[in-house]
Structure formats: C-alpha cells, structure tokens
Amino acid sequence: MTVAFALTGIHKQYPQFTLSDISLSLPHGQIMGLVGVNGAGKTTLLRILTGLVRADRGDVRVLGLRMPEDQVAVKADTGFASEDMRLYKSQTLRWHMDLIAAIYPGWDENYARDLLRRFDLKSDQSIGGFSHGQRVKALLLLCFARRPRLLLLDEPTTGLDPVARSEVLEVLSDVLRDETRSVLFSSHNTHDVEQLADSISFLHQGRLIASQDKERFLDDWRRIVCFGDYTPEWPEIAAARRNGSVLELKVRDFCGELPARLAAHGLTVQSVDPMRLEDIFVTTVRAGAPA
Amino acid sequence: MNSLNVPVIKRLIAKDWLLFQKQMAAYVLTGILSLCLLGMARPWSFYIGSLLLIIVLVATSCFAISTSLINERKEHNLAFVMSLPIAPLDYYLAKLIGNLVTFAVPFLVILIGTxxxxxxxxxxxxxxxxxxxxxxxxxxxxxxALSVAMAVESEGWNIFVMIASMVMINPFMMGLSQIESIHGVIRGEAIIFSSAAIVILTTQVVVSLLLLVGTGWVHCRKVAFY
Known part of the structure; x- marks a missing residue:
C-alpha cells in the first residue's frame, strides 16, 4: 500500500503549545478528516506537511519524498489552502489564476471556469472586494484547478454561510470522487468530516488521541441507556452519567455481549444506539483516553 | 542541496514588479521633478530639489520593503507564496532580486539623472x-532595512530600523562636512575621489553585500514561513 504522507514521531515545541509524538499516515487515494478543537494542533500539523513549519524532530514523508528537503517537488503536486492564507487584495482573481497557471503545468482552465461558475465568483473582481466566503472559495479554486495529487485543507468550511458551505462541500465531494487524489482536511465541524472522510483522526492538546476508519469509529461506539443502581467502571465505558435510576453509558469497543453483561449486573438495558461523530469526539476528549 | 526553481523565482520577481510598478513610476517622476529643480542651479531650487530627491529615495526604499515583505507577512500572503513549489532559498532570492529591481530602477534613474x-x-x-x-x-x-525585514518578523523593529537607517543620513552628511578632502572640493569643477571618499564608498558597497549574503544564510535556517 502506498501512502500519500507518513508522519513518524513528529514533535514541535512552541512557548505555549507542543505537538507531541505524532505518527500518522494516509493511504493513497483516501480522505482523512482531522478533528480537533481550536488550538489542538491541526494547523501546525498541516503546516509541517506543507513545509511551512519545520518539525523539531521526527520524519515527514509526503508523496514518497522527504520534507522539508524535497519540498519543491512535494509542493508541485500538493494543493494547500488554509483559513489564515490570504490572496493579494489589490489584484483580481484572474491575476491569481494566471499566476498559478504559469507555475503549475497541470492547471486545468476549463475546470477553473467551471468552478468559477459553481462558486459564483467573478474573476475580474479584486480580492479586496471579496467576502470571507468568496475568499475561501477563490483559494479552493486555485487549489483544485491545479489538479494536485494531494490536497491539504485547513478548516475549508469554517466561517462560511450555509450556502457557501454547501457549495464548497459539493465541489469537495466531486474532487474526492477521483480516487487518485488523497485529501487531508481539518475541521472542528464533525458533520463535514462525517460526510466526507474515509478515515478520521482526533487531535487534542497537541496529541493524536485516535485515528481509524470512519466506519469502524462509528461501529465501535454505542450509547446505552439502562435502568438500575449499578454503575459499571469497565475499560470500555468511556463515560457514564446517572440521573436517578437512569444510567447513560457511552461505550467504545462495543461488542454484542455487553448488554447481557450489564443485565447480569442487575441493569435493564432500554436502548443501544449508534453515536454521532461529534458525540464520539466530545466523549473521547473528555475521557482523555484513546478511542 | 536541491537546485533552484528558477522559473518560479522569475515568476515571483515579475509578480512583485507588477504589484509595485505604478508606485515606482510615480517615485521616478517625482525624482525627475526634483532633478529639474536641481538643474535650475539656483540656491532655492537646489535646496528644494536636493531635499525632494532625498525624500524620494528614502520613500522608494521604504515602500519597496514595507510593501513586498512586511505587508506580505501582515496580510498573510506569505503562506500563499510559500505554498508554491519553492524552497526558502528560492523565496529569499525572489524577494531579494525583486526588491533590488524595484528599488534599483528608480534608484539608478535618479542617480544617473543626478x-x-x-x-x-x-x-x-x-x-x-x-x-x-x-x-x-x-x-x-x-x-x-531589507536584511532586517527578511530576518525579523516584528513590525515594530522593522519600522524602527527603516526610519533609523534613513534618518542617519543627517549625521552622515554632517560627518562628510567635517572631512576636508570631501567637503572642500564640492564647490570646485574637478571631480576628486580622495582616499577618504574611496574608503567610505567601498565600505558602503561591501557592507551592503555582506548584509545581503548574511541575510540569505539566516533566512535559509528559518523554521516557519506563514
């Protein structure tokens, strides 16, 4: 299996924040959602992958090449858009498109025009006159139309109004249909991640606390509501909340025999439901343990 | 060491030139106006012309640096530029050459005109x-100012260095007036390069070059570009 990127033992120290011992890889052609609260280290991780930040230690390989040593070759095949990346205000989108087209031989002008239409952007308008949503869409257009093998998107839907968010997600879904393209996108919006990603990684306080396939994530977790006085403290119970005789359990590594085991301890199981990704993420972060 | 990405470096230089050419043209025009005043060879016009000339030169150098380097960082354009297929050395060379070109064109026009x-x-x-x-x-x-702008991210330090280095022109001129072999020949018709003048000129050029080389060395060791 070839990988789009592989991080091994990455460490980056800032005065107020440390990204510690990150080992993570993305198989070629897959989409990974990187979930974390603000300040979790998502942006730092993406910046290390793009060569904008040099890790203090650890090994970074992107598209089979070492970073930052081979960053020119890596960047030639990578599209990176970040929430805090800005285009030149005084220039038009067309000027930026021409600049990118001149640098990237894979620039697809027809696709760029299609994206202009779908994003409802005017190429002859100055970037300074764009709204936040239009600026984000312009950046994504510049990334997508160069047809990179790896897309690194930092919070691509943050701050967008519902219409702009839907347009971006729709185009992103189209881009992701291309199985030769790998994508890592960060978000604190778990709904977007749940909608698009093949695999999910949780980052919290600079540490990777979980990383696996989305389906496995969702299969492994259950919310169980039961009645009774006993409160189990078993390793698979990530969270337990009692309200009188009603006990709500959030369970990781769920297996079919658990309801019977709860019943054996005098608990009456009322419901066993799958959990949404957001709930899994919040429970994982609060539990402070690997999912 | 990887080879330079020359086509992209050229693109980035052209980009900076395109971004600043109108303002630079305005500076050149103002420089020509000040030269006209100088050329009238009247005491009042010489005073106003030389003052305007120095203002134009200072403004030209400050504009190029603040717009292409400090503003680019402040406006978060740096992350966009560094996401292009370039290494830190490519970026340094593009910025260095771009800045030198945008500064050198009005500088040389005004120098030759003077x-x-x-x-x-x-x-x-x-x-x-x-x-x-x-x-x-x-x-x-x-x-x-260019070296500090490339090596130091603090806007405050950059502004301080930019102003301080340019303001030093006053004590520099005062210092020149104390050197008889330089000041004493100003009113004459002979062009005399005294040893003091040669030493000062050589020092200015050599220190300028050393600063630029040193900045490149520092820049290639930076660990963050955004």
Whole structure:
C-alpha cells in the first residue's frame, strides 16, 4: 500500500503549545478528516506537511519524498489552502489564476471556469472586494484547478454561510470522487468530516488521541441507556452519567455481549444506539483516553 | 542541496514588479521633478530639489520593503507564496532580486539623472563625489532595512530600523562636512575621489553585500514561513 504522507514521531515545541509524538499516515487515494478543537494542533500539523513549519524532530514523508528537503517537488503536486492564507487584495482573481497557471503545468482552465461558475465568483473582481466566503472559495479554486495529487485543507468550511458551505462541500465531494487524489482536511465541524472522510483522526492538546476508519469509529461506539443502581467502571465505558435510576453509558469497543453483561449486573438495558461523530469526539476528549 | 526553481523565482520577481510598478513610476517622476529643480542651479531650487530627491529615495526604499515583505507577512500572503513549489532559498532570492529591481530602477534613474544634472548644468562638478556618497548611504540604509525585514518578523523593529537607517543620513552628511578632502572640493569643477571618499564608498558597497549574503544564510535556517 502506498501512502500519500507518513508522519513518524513528529514533535514541535512552541512557548505555549507542543505537538507531541505524532505518527500518522494516509493511504493513497483516501480522505482523512482531522478533528480537533481550536488550538489542538491541526494547523501546525498541516503546516509541517506543507513545509511551512519545520518539525523539531521526527520524519515527514509526503508523496514518497522527504520534507522539508524535497519540498519543491512535494509542493508541485500538493494543493494547500488554509483559513489564515490570504490572496493579494489589490489584484483580481484572474491575476491569481494566471499566476498559478504559469507555475503549475497541470492547471486545468476549463475546470477553473467551471468552478468559477459553481462558486459564483467573478474573476475580474479584486480580492479586496471579496467576502470571507468568496475568499475561501477563490483559494479552493486555485487549489483544485491545479489538479494536485494531494490536497491539504485547513478548516475549508469554517466561517462560511450555509450556502457557501454547501457549495464548497459539493465541489469537495466531486474532487474526492477521483480516487487518485488523497485529501487531508481539518475541521472542528464533525458533520463535514462525517460526510466526507474515509478515515478520521482526533487531535487534542497537541496529541493524536485516535485515528481509524470512519466506519469502524462509528461501529465501535454505542450509547446505552439502562435502568438500575449499578454503575459499571469497565475499560470500555468511556463515560457514564446517572440521573436517578437512569444510567447513560457511552461505550467504545462495543461488542454484542455487553448488554447481557450489564443485565447480569442487575441493569435493564432500554436502548443501544449508534453515536454521532461529534458525540464520539466530545466523549473521547473528555475521557482523555484513546478511542 | 536541491537546485533552484528558477522559473518560479522569475515568476515571483515579475509578480512583485507588477504589484509595485505604478508606485515606482510615480517615485521616478517625482525624482525627475526634483532633478529639474536641481538643474535650475539656483540656491532655492537646489535646496528644494536636493531635499525632494532625498525624500524620494528614502520613500522608494521604504515602500519597496514595507510593501513586498512586511505587508506580505501582515496580510498573510506569505503562506500563499510559500505554498508554491519553492524552497526558502528560492523565496529569499525572489524577494531579494525583486526588491533590488524595484528599488534599483528608480534608484539608478535618479542617480544617473543626478550625475547628469551636475555635469550638464552650471552646478559645480565637484558635487559628483559628494552625491555618490549620499547615494551610497541610501543604498546601505536600504540593505540594512531589507536584511532586517527578511530576518525579523516584528513590525515594530522593522519600522524602527527603516526610519533609523534613513534618518542617519543627517549625521552622515554632517560627518562628510567635517572631512576636508570631501567637503572642500564640492564647490570646485574637478571631480576628486580622495582616499577618504574611496574608503567610505567601498565600505558602503561591501557592507551592503555582506548584509545581503548574511541575510540569505539566516533566512535559509528559518523554521516557519506563514
């Protein structure tokens, strides 16, 4: 299996924040959602992958090449858009498109025009006159139309109004249909991640606390509501909340025999439901343990 | 060491030139106006012309640095540029050459214009050496400000260095007036490069070059570009 990127033992120290011992890889052609609260280290991780930040230690390989040593070759095949990346205000989108087209031989002008239409952007308008949503869409257009093998998107839907968010997600879904393209996108919006990603990684306080396939994530977790006085403290119970005789359990590594085991301890199981990704993420972060 | 990505470096230089060419043209025009005043060779016009000339040169150097480097960081354009297929050395060279070109064009136009104004009008030719030393100071001050802008991210420090290096032109001119072999020949018709003038000019050029090389070394060791 070839990988789009592989991080091994990455460490980056800032005065107020440390990204510690990150080992993570993305198989070629897959989409990974990187979930974390603000300040979790998502942006730092993406910046290390793009060569904008040099890790203090650890090994970074992107598209089979070492970073930052081979960053020119890596960047030639990578599209990176970040929430805090800005285009030149005084220039038009067309000027930026021409600049990118001149640098990237894979620039697809027809696709760029299609994206202009779908994003409802005017190429002859100055970037300074764009709204936040239009600026984000312009950046994504510049990334997508160069047809990179790896897309690194930092919070691509943050701050967008519902219409702009839907347009971006729709185009992103189209881009992701291309199985030769790998994508890592960060978000604190778990709904977007749940909608698009093949695999999910949780980052919290600079540490990777979980990383696996989305389906496995969702299969492994259950919310169980039961009645009774006993409160189990078993390793698979990530969270337990009692309200009188009603006990709500959030369970990781769920297996079919658990309801019977709860019943054996005098608990009456009322419901066993799958959990949404957001709930899994919040429970994982609060539990402070690997999912 | 990886080879330079010359086509992208050229693109980035052209980008900076395109971004600033209108303002630079305005500076050149103002420079030509000040040269016209100089060329009138009247005391009042010489005073206003030389003052305007120094203002234009200082403004040219400050504009190029603040717009292409400090603003680019402040406006978060740096992450966009560094996401293009370039290494830190490519970026440094693109910025260095881009800045030198945007500064050098008006600088050279005004320098040549000044020498022409001195040599072709009733102004005394002895002013040539003194003028070259003033231009040498502007070049050195520009290189100091450019080096700091590339190596230091603090906007406050950058503004301080930019202003301080340019303001030093006053004590520099005062210092020149104390050197008889330079000041004493200003009103004459002979162009005399005294040993003091040669030492100062050489120092200005060598220090400028060393600063730029040192900045490149520092820049290639930076660990963050955003």
């Amino acid at each position: 020498l022409a104004a001195i040599l072709l009008t009733p102004l005394p030719d002895g002013l040539v050496v003194y003028s070259l030393l003033i231009f040498g100071h502007i070049l050195l001050a520009y290189c100091v």
